[in-house]
Structures are given as C-alpha cells and as structure tokens.
Amino acid sequence: MAASLRLKAAILSVLLLMLFLAVWHVSTLPKAGASVVNPEYAKLVGQQASTGQKSAFPTPSDFGAKLVEHVRNPFYDKGPNDKGIGIQLASSIGRVLLGFVLAALLAIPLGFLIGMSPLVYRALDPFIQILKPISPLAWMPLALFTLKDSDVSAIFVIFICSVWPMLINTAFGVASVRRDWLNVAKTLEVKPVRKAFTVILPAAAPTILTGMRISIGIAWLVIIAAEMLVGGTGIGYFVWNEWNNLSIVNILSAILSIGLVGMLLDFMFGRLQKLVTYVE
Amino acid sequence: MSFLQVQELAKRFPGSVAGTTVFEGVNFAMDKGEFVCIIGHSGCGKTTILNVLAGLDAASGGTVIMDNREVAGPSLDRGVVFQGHALMPWLSVLSNIAFAVKSRWPDWNRIQVQLHCQKFIDLVGLTGSEHKKPAQLSGGMKQRVGIARAFAIQPKMLLLDEPFGALDALTRGTIQDELVRICAATNQTVFMITHDVDEAILLADRILLMSNGPNACIAEVVANTLPRPRDRHDIHHDPQYYRVRNHLVDFLVNRSKLYQTGEIARPATAPLVQPGLHGGAETESPGGHKPVNVVNLRH
Numbered sequence: 001m002a003a004s005l006r007l008k009a010a011i012l013s014v015l016l017l018m019l020f021l022a023v024w025h026v027s028t029l030p031k032a033g034a035s036v037v038n039p040e041y042a043k044l045v046g047q048q049a050s051t052g053q054k055s056a057f058p059t060p061s062d063f064g065a066k067l068v069e070h071v072r073n074p075f076y077d078k079g080p081n082d083k084g085i086g087i088q089l090a091s092s093i094g095r096v097l098l099g100f101v102l103a104a105l106l107a108i109p110l111g112f113l114i115g116m117s118p119l120v121y122r123a124l125d126p127f128i129q130i131l132k133p134i135s136p137l138a139w140m141p142l143a144l145f146t147l148k149d150s151d152v153s154a155i156f157v158i159f160i161c162s163v164w165p166m167l168i169n170t171a172f173g174v175a176s177v178r179r180d181w182l183n184v185a186k187t188l189e190v191k192p193v194r195k196a197f198t199v200i201l202p203a204a205a206p207t208i209l210t211g212m213r214i215s216i217g218i219a220w221l222v223i224i225a226a227e228m229l230v231g232g233t234g235i236g237y238f239v240w241n242e243w244n245n246l247s248i249v250n251i252l253s254a255i256l257s258i259g260l261v262g263m264l265l266d267f268m269f270g271r272l273q274k275l276v277t278y279v280e
Numbered sequence: 281m282s283f284l285q286v287q288e289l290a291k292r293f294p295g296s297v298a299g300t301t302v303f304e305g306v307n308f309a310m311d312k313g314e315f316v317c318i319i320g321h322s323g324c325g326k327t328t329i330l331n332v333l334a335g336l337d338a339a340s341g342g343t344v345i346m347d348n349r350e351v352a353g354p355s356l357d358r359g360v361v362f363q364g365h366a367l368m369p370w371l372s373v374l375s376n377i378a379f380a381v382k383s384r385w386p387d388w389n390r391i392q393v394q395l396h397c398q399k400f401i402d403l404v405g406l407t408g409s410e411h412k413k414p415a416q417l418s419g420g421m422k423q424r425v426g427i428a429r430a431f432a433i434q435p436k437m438l439l440l441d442e443p444f445g446a447l448d449a450l451t452r453g454t455i456q457d458e459l460v461r462i463c464a465a466t467n468q469t470v471f472m473i474t475h476d477v478d479e480a481i482l483l484a485d486r487i488l489l490m491s492n493g494p495n496a497c498i499a500e501v502v503a504n505t506l507p508r509p510r511d512r513h514d515i516h517h518d519p520q521y522y523r524v525r526n527h528l529v530d531f532l533v534n535r536s537k538l539y540q541t542g543e544i545a546r547p548a549t550a551p552l553v554q555p556g557l558h559g560g561a562e563t564e565s566p567g568g569h570k571p572v573n574v575v576n577l578r579h
Contacts, residue, residue, distance in 0.1 A: 183336055184362070
C-alpha cells in the first residue's frame with residue numbers, strides 16, 4: 001500500500017516535470033516565417049536572431065547542454081570573472097558554514113544561559129526582540145565600514161542571520177526541559193556541569209537542532225543576496241555576473257544548483273535532527 | 281530517637297488576606313525498616329510532604345530530621361520514585377539506572393557500574409530489556425525501571441509518590457508483590473503515597489490518614505496489625521483485613537472532611553489506632569503490640 005503510493009507519487013512527479021519541460025519547449029520554439037530584415041543587420045547579429053525566429057530565452061535543450069558542460073568541468077578557473085560553478089558554490093558553502101559555526105558557538109551557550117536563568121532571559125529579551133527582525137543585509141554597510149573586508153562582511157551577515165533562530169530555540173528548549181528530569185538530577189545530587197551535558201542538552205537537543213535547521217536555511221537564502229553585493233566569488237556573485245553577461249542559461253544553471261545545495265543542507269540537518277530525537 | 285522525625289511541618293501559600301494553609305502541625309516519626317503509607321484526598325498536601333522529605337520542596341514551617349540530620353535539600357540518601365516514572369527517554373533502561381549509580385559512586389569503573397545495574401534490573405524482573413528505550417516499554421515496565429533506579433543507589437530511605445497510580449490492576453498487583461519481596465529482602469525504609477486502600481493494607485506497617493485540605497492534618501495513624509508475610513491472593517481471608525479496610529474507607533468517605541468544619545477536633549498528636557484488633561478477641565494478636573487504642577468515632 002505504502003509502496004504503491006510512493007510509486008504513484010513518483011510517476012506523478014515525473015509527469016509534472018515532463019509537462020513543465022513541454023510547456024517550456026513549446027514557448028521557446030523558433031517562430032515560423034522569416035521576417036524581412038536588413039541584410040546588413042543580419043550580418044551583424046546572426047541570421048537566426050535577426051529574423052526574430054529564435055527566442056532570447058534558452059530552450060530546455062540549450063539549458064541541458066549548458067548543465068552538462070557545468071557538470072563536466074565544475075572547477076575551472078579562467079580568471080576572476082570566469083570560474084566554474086563548482087568553485088562558486090564551494091566558496092558560498094564555505095562562507096555559510098563559517099558564519100553558521102561562529103553563530104552556533106555563540107548562540108547555543110548563550111541560549112543555555114537564557115533558558116536556565118529567568119533573570120538573563122528578561123534582561124536580554126528586549127535586545128533580542130529588536131535585533132531579530134532586522135534584515136541581515138541591513139548590517140552590510142556597517143560591516144563593510146567596520147570590518148573593512150568584503151569577504152569577512154559576508155560571513156558576518158551570515159553570522160547575524162543564523163544567530164537568532166538558534167538562540168531562541170536553544171533558550172526555549174532548555175527552559176522547557178521537563179521538571180521531572182531535573183528533579184531526578186536533583187535527588188541524585190548531580191553537579192551543574194554534568195546536569196547540563198547529561199540531562200538538559202539531550203532533552204533540549206531536538207529543539208536546538210530545529211533552530212540550527214532553520215538557521216542554515218536562512219543563511220543559504222541570505223548568502224546569495226550578500227554575494228551579489230560584495231562580489232568576488234560565490235554563487236550569488238555568479239548569478240549577478242551572468243546577468244551582466246546576459247547569459248540566461250547560466251543564471252538558470254545557478255538557480256538550479258542553489259536549490260539543490262539548499263535541499264542538501266536541509267537534508268543533512270534533518271538527518272542530525274532524527275539522531276537526537278527521542279520518543280516520550 | 282526515631283530514624284525519621286517530622287515535627288510541626290506546615291505549608292502555606294502567601295495570599296491576599298490570610299493566605300492558604302495547605303497543611304500544618306504535621307508530626308510523625310518512622311523507624312528504620314518501616315513501611316509507612318500516607319492516604320488522603322487530593323489537595324491535602326501528601327505530595328508536598330513527600331517533596332519536603334525528598335528535599336525538592338521547602339516547608340513553610342517545621343523540621344524534618346533523618347538519621348540525626350536535618351533535611352535541607354535533595355540528597356542521595358533519599359531515593360524517589362516519581363509518579364510519572366521520570367525516565368529519560370533518550371537513555372536505555374541500563375543507562376537510566378547507570379545514570380543514578382554513577383551519581384552515587386562516581387569513582388566506580390564501567391564494569392562495576394554495569395554489574396551493579398544488572399543486579400537491580402534482575403531484581404525488578406527486567407532481565408533482557410536492558411537496552412530498550414523507555415518508549416519501547418509498557419507502563420508497568422517503566423515504573424519498574426523507576427523503582428530499580430531508586431533502589432540501585434541504596435538510599436537510607438525510599439520515597440514513592442503514588443507509583444502505581446497509572447497502572448492497570450493486574451500489573452499493579454505484580455509490581456506490588458515485587459515491592460513486598462524487595463523490601464523484605466533489603467529491609468528498606470519506605471514512605472509511600474497511595475490512593476489505593478488495598479495497596480496500603482498489603483504494604484504498610486502503619487498508615488497515616490490525612491484530613492481534607494486546605495488546613496489538612498494527620499488525623500489518625502492506623503497500625504496495620506495484619507501479620508507478615510502478606511499475600512495479595514489470600515490477604516482478604518484474614519479476619520483483620522475487612523476491619524482495617526472498613527476503617528480506612530470509612531475515614532476517607534465520612535470522616536476526612538469533618539476536620540475542616542471542626543466537627544472533629546484536630547488532634548495535637550494523631551492517635552494511633554488498631555482497627556484490626558478492635559473487638560476481636562478471636563483474632564490472635566501478633567505479639568508485641570501495644571494495647572488497643574481506638575478513638576471515639578462521632579457518627
């Protein structure tokens with residue numbers, strides 16, 4: 001029953017993809033009937049484009065050919081404005097992970113503190129409430145001015161956007177550890193550090209991981225915009241650069257790869273989440 | 281001097297005018313190896329008393345002295361079996377018990393911890409389930425793990441907060457039998473909350489009866505004169521059984537509420553009664569008991 005449902009869903013998915021490709025194909029078909037153009041102009045821009053027969057938007061087969069090209073040689077480096085899509089993705093992932101790890105190093109211990117102490121919670125709450133809704137990109141000019149390095153600024157922007165979900169989820173998870181478990185630790189005279197690592201951390205781990213999963217998702221969204229601003233390398237910069245090159249087919253490749261990497265990151269954290277989840 | 285002494289214990293919550301007194305003037309003592317049950321309706325403060333004994337809650341007045349030391353916080357000397365078993369769901373049965381054992385004896389190596397845990401897992405009849413998670417166990421098995429965890433630290437006193445309340449009758453009976461057996465084998469001092477009159481008669485040496493809250497007190501102490509060993513299957517054939525049972529039920533149904541209204545005066549010290557021996561010259565009295573002491577019942 002479950003297997004047949006899965007099979008049916010897979011068939012439907014493939015059908016939808018084929019439908020999408022068909023619509024795309026039809027809407028980018030060369031227009032029939034050559035229009036009369038100036039032969040001088042035709043010499044200049046090429047026969048097909050000059051007649052308006054070929055769409056400016058790439059066809060599925062153009063896109064497929066480009067993808068094969070990218071996959072065959074993802075790591076070439078022909079100077080600052082022509083690097084393989086693999087290099088671009090790797091530098092984006094590197095920035096995201098660095099900013100994310102730094103954020104986790106701050107947010108998880110601080111979240112622990114907030115969750116355990118109602119005093120710290122109340123004291124920090126107004127700051128968190130004000131800082132949390134600020135778009136991470138709003139920090140960019142300030143970061144560029146103070147850090148004086150575009151690469152470090154991009155990492156800072158990732159840091160600042162990853163911090164909040166982790167901080168809030170950790171604090172919530174720690175604060176809502178079941179009273180019973182804490183009482184068990186109390187009656188066993190468990191020392192605070194051991195209690196933090198053997199009772200509170202495993203009890204709050206699923207909530208903390210949820211926060212991390214939200215954070216990595218947001219970080220991956222933000223890095224594209226951040227890299228469009230700071231330039232240099234990265235998949236966000238690549239998209240912007242290809243817009244300047246008017247290479248729609250490269251932009252499409254970048255969009256697909258952004259989606260795939262985002263899915264992969266989410267999948268990884270989903271796996272981690274499963275590892276620490278417990279059934280009550 | 282008794283092993284455990286509870287003197288003038290009170291719990292009050294500060295309120296707008298006079299505040300609420302849950303209970304006050306609670307006095308009782310326990311000897312080493314004694315099994316004491318406390319019975320009373322919800323809201324009389326039984327769990328608060330237990331939590332104060334455990335050191336998890338602070339009383340508003342009075343003192344608790346155990347083994348010549350004042351109870352001033354949680355301690356490994358007092359093991360607690362919680363109402364909702366309170367097992368950590370991410371740990372296996374063995375690890376849950378090992379967590380307690382490592383807290384009690386931090387210097388033990390892994391083998392020592394493992395052997396000690398296994399002994400108590402065997403004792404509660406969970407051999408073979410060592411590596412299961414609590415979610416894979418039935419309610420009765422979970423509560424057994426809770427009991428094994430409390431026994432494993434070999435506390436001077438065991439506190440049970442209505443441990444079998446959530447279990448079906450059959451499971452409850454089996455675990456009660458096990459508790460009787462383990463207590464007899466280890467001569468453990470036990471203080472237990474229960475709502476189940478039959479459970480109290482099966483397990484307890486003495487039963488503390490609490491009047492209704494607020495303003496609850498210990499109204500009577502019933503000496504359970506049924507001879508040991510008691511067997512769940514034929515305990516009701518003992519002529520004392522229904523006399524004790526009727527006395528307890530009568531208290532819970534009729535008398536427990538009369539202390540609030542003053543229809544029955546709150547006793548300064550709860551009188552010790554032996555309803556099992558009451559009027560029963562035909563019952564052979566188990567040796568060494570004080571003469572019959574029955575309070576005047578007013579209805």
